[in-house]
Amino acid sequence: MVEPTPHPLPQNAQPLESDLRLLFAINQILVGSLEPLSVLEPVLAALVEGTHLQHAVVAMVHRTSGELRIEAAVGLTDTELKAAVERVDASPISEAVQISQQMTLPLEQGKHPLLGVCPQAEPCSLLVIPIQLSGEIVGAIAGDFPSTPHGELSHVSMLMSTVASMIAQAVRLRQRAAEERDSLRAENERLRDALKERYRPENIIGNSKPMLTVFDQIARVSGANATVLIRGESGVGKELVAAAIHYSSGRATKPFIKVNCAALPPTLLESELFGHEKGAFTGAIQERLGRFELADGGTLFLDEIGEFPLTTQVLLLRFLQERQFERIGSAKTRSTDVRVIAATNADVEDQVASGAFREDLYYRLNVFPIHVPSLRERTADVIPLAEHFIGVHAGKNNLATPRLSSTTRALLKGYQWPGNVRELENCMLRAMLQCEGDVIRSHHLPPNMQPAADEPQADRGTLAAAVERVERELILDALRSTRGNRAKAARLLDITERQMGLRVKRYGIDATRLR
Secondary structure (H helix, E strand, O other), X not given: XXXXXXXXXXXXXXXXXXXXXXXXXXXXXXXXXXXXXXHHHHHHHHHHHHOOOOEEEEEEEOOOOOOEEEEEXXXXXXXXXXXXXXXXXXXXXXXXXXXXXXXXXXXXXXXXXXXXXXXXXXXXXXXXXXXXEOOEEEEEEEEEEEOOOHHHHHHHHHHHHHHHHHHHHHHHHHHXXXXXXXXXXXXHHHHHHHHHHHOOHHHOOOOOHHHHHHHHHHHHHHOOOOOEXXXXXXXXXXXXXXXXXXXXXXXXXXXXXXXXXXXXXXXXXXHHHHOEOOOOOOOOOOOEOOHHHHOOOOEEEEEOHHHOOHHHHHHHHHHHXXXXXXXXXXXXXXXXXXXXXXXXXXXXXXXXXXXXXXXXXXXXXXXXXXXXXXXXXXXXXXXXXXXXXXXXXXXXOOOOOOEEOHHHHHHHHHOOOOOHHHHHHHHHHHHHHHOOOOEEOHHXXXXXXXXXXXXXXXXXXXXXXXXXXXXXXXXXHHHHHOOOOHHHHHHHHOOOHHHHHHHHHHOOOOHHHHO
């Protein structure tokens, strides 16, 4: 809290109506700006007008350098202000700030410790009141006036102390606002950096040849402003590719706005994209900015573009051609700088042939097409993706990080994955919740991934063959977890080292390749 130095009125004195009007006027000046330092001069002007002060000065301590600076002055000529600035460090203002006390100094005839020369012919005094904020002196307010009886001096001192307290309050509010603004700016920068790191192409899991082609296409198009059309089945990660393009481009510090066109009814899609004016239709109770305006300077990602109704396709085509649009209910043409990235899992060529999608819009969108492969086209990435999701969900759900057994790996790689990466992620989370040990085995996987129960007996082999397969899988898992150390693997399985050696030899396992 602000702790002003109070200076009581003389005994039995009451605040004058003029004092209340003066303080109210000064308060209105201070609350009318978020930058109190910018309104100090009007505050001083009001104070001089309402008292017998001849000159008034406010000096503030700079938060970083600690230097005392005159921020505002009233009643001073340019020469006097220059003298005050030069003398402030050796003036009573500086002394009052250092000792944190009010000072009242009689001024000698023709001499002034701040201005150099006292302009008044009659005797005068200099009154300095520290400005205190949360126990810290942050500045001072000073003024000189003709020598008066003690009662009037106390009265002026009380007014100046109150104004000093009001300035301190305004400065504190400004500092809080600045700190919150800086905190929000820092948080935005942190989140933006986190998004840029998350969506960097090298952080997208995949080393298969089809994915390397995608990464090359991302690198080629990121530096341009060309429209991109991302094709691929549902769940392959089209949004990740769009985000990687945005955060690798020169627009990375600007908004990345996503719109799922299939999730919005046709009647709302136009309003969502282009905005509307108040009263444009029933329920439009206030003006609304569309996604194109919100994405100004950045990227707008239109997912499921194949679901666009024909009426909205016309508006999108116009924007891509002219970069202009109108809000619903407005005749004013607006423009915005937005890069458009669209995505679809539909066969747009068939939609064009059937008339469901405009051919001219298709060519406008298909400037730089990128095909994201399905998971069955990139089986080499299945296991790295599965292990990545295990790590992600272990942290999110406070779970252990299990390994994948050999049989589980084979089932994962052999599955067709109609739901692609999204299905794989859900599959791994389910398996982790089902798993009670440190290994995800085949029976932890969903039923649709299990071998068929009515499979012919000949295909499954004899009981002895099945036992051998299980034993070999257990030995391989133990050796993997111990980096090929036979002794440790034997202890894990509670068998002797000799038994481990015999089985390694029987199943043709090369333990050195597991180190």
